[in-house]
Amino acid sequence: MSRVSLAATLVLAAAFSAFGQTPAASTPTPLSQLLAEAGTNNPQISAADHGARAARQVAPQVTTLPDPKFTYQQLSVGSPKPFAGYTNSEFAYIGIGASQELPYPGKLRLRGEVAERDADTKQAEVGVTETSIADAVKADYLQLAYLQQTLGILRQNEAVLDQLIQDATVHYRVGQGMQQDVLQAQLNRTKIVKEITMHHQLMGQVQAHLKSLLSRDQGSPDIVTEGLIETPITRTSDELLAMVRQNNPQIQVDASSIRKQDAQLASAKRESKPDFEVGYMYQNxxxxxxxxxxxxxxxxxxxxxxxNAEIAEAAENRAESQQTLAAHLQQQLAEVQQEYIKVTSDEELLKEYREGLVPQSDAAYQATLNAYASNREQFTQVLSYFTDLLNLKLEYAQTLVDHETALAHLETLTGAALR
Structure with missing residues (x-):
């Protein structure tokens, strides 16, 4: 084998052993750090939190007695002029009084419960916003990690292809190859350069979206992720499905909404009771x-x-909330089952790539490369095996990010830490 071919083999072997993980220019940022940053700085979360705090201030308002009324009266007799008859008629007077509305016992308390349950729902909605933002951060982070990793694969294989082009050129010059071999290798290199350019474009888009989630300045340094590592799932399908009922943020909102409607129904029934008002006036x-x-x-x-209409409205709203909960629960359970199937299927596929497809393809490529160096194989076969190996490595990286993204979404659905 020529020294050029040996160099190409060594470069590709290094690329395979690292599965495309190239050294980062700066220190990688852990996902947990970005999640904490988003929880602190994201304006959507902050806005939802302020809304929940505002809702907590409603209960003190609706449980307080209506504002008292103070009255000043002046009754004239014999003339519309102020104080006419005050000194010569016992009917003329100056009056000062006060009155207070008194809702039927229990009305204010029930109104307060409605307000408290509404505040609980608002607080649960904060959880939905937080998990939604966290899910988006995870998705962007994993996609960015995938792009950074596959960019390393493409750059390493670009270097390998440069060596192969040089090797094919040497073979052509000494009459052991054809010019079309060189042209075909150059065409493959152009395709890789195009993929690298597209990767840079996609990375820029993901960086911009991730920075917006973190409320970072768009001109701030780009985020460098940690390398993608397969995380085996340790929970069973039944365990994950049970967690949905207990921890899913949307289910918590729906359950809180039902409790609010229960309080609203009780309050509406209490509104049928009479209210009172007492007053006292002194007339001088x-x-x-x-x-x-x-x-x-x-x-x-x-x-x-x-x-009766208020009671009927509250009853219908409660029925609506119950059906909404049932619909959302079925939707979330279905998503968990779908993601679980995807995760387990991807784990089997990753094992097949890692233990079978990629090593076998690498061995076939190196054998073909050795044969080409000894003029026992065509250069087109070398390029074919090189392309197959490159595609398998990219497919492995895509399957890996799909696996990790599905796990991250399962975390959102179940409220469990799975990665």
């Missing part, structure tokens, strides 16, 4: 007449038709 006349003292007690009876 001239000193030669006696003063007046007046106490009032009013009762307000709600219209039955309105109250």
């Amino acid at each position: 006349t001239d000193r030669k007449y006696r003063d007046y003292y007046m106490f009032t007690f009013d009762v307000r009876f709600p219209h039955k038709s309105r109250v």
Whole structure:
């Protein structure tokens, strides 16, 4: 074998042993660090948190008695002029009074429970926002890791192809090869250069989206990820499905909404009770007449038709919330099952790549390369095996990122740490 062919083999062997993991220009940032940063800085999470805090301030408002009313009266007699008759009629007076509405016992408490349950729902929605942002950060991070890793594969294979082009050129010059071999190798190199350019474009897009999730300046240094490593799944399908009912953020929102509607229904039924209002007024006349003292007690009876409509509305809203919960639960359970099947299938496929396809393809490529060096094989066969090996390595990387992305989504669905 020529020294050029030997160099090409060594370069490709190094690329295979590392599976395309190229040294990073800067220190990789762990995913956990970016998740913490997103939780602190993401404006969507902050906005949802402020909304939940605002909702907590509703209960003190609706459980407080209605504002008291203070009244000032002046009654004139014999003339519309102020204080007319005040000194010569016992009917003229200056009155000062106050009144207070008193809702039927239990109404304010139930309104407060509705407000508290609504605040609980808002808080649960914060969890949905947090997990949604975390899921997006994970997806971007894994995609970026995949692009950085496969970029390393492409660059290493570009270097290998450069060596093969030189080797084919040497063979052609000494009459042991054809010019079309060189041209075919150069065409393959152009394809790899095109893939590298597309990788840079995709990496730029993912970097921009990831920085927006982290609320970083777009001009900040690019994020370098840790290398992709296969994470075996240790949970069974039944365990994951059980976690959905307990930990899934959307299910928690739906369950909280039902509790809110329960409180709303109880409050609507209580609204059928009458409300009261008490008042007291002191009326001052001239000193030669006696003063007046007046106490009032009013009762307000709600219209039955309105109250019945409120009760019916609350009951329908509760039924809607129950059906929404059932629909979301089935949807989340189906997603968990689908992702679980994908994860387990990908693990089998990764093992096949790692233990069978890639080593066999590498061995076939090197054997063909040795045969070509001894003029026992055509250069087209070398390029064919080289392309097959490159594609297998890229397919392995794609399967790996699909596996890790499915695991990350399972974490979102189940609330469990799986990676």
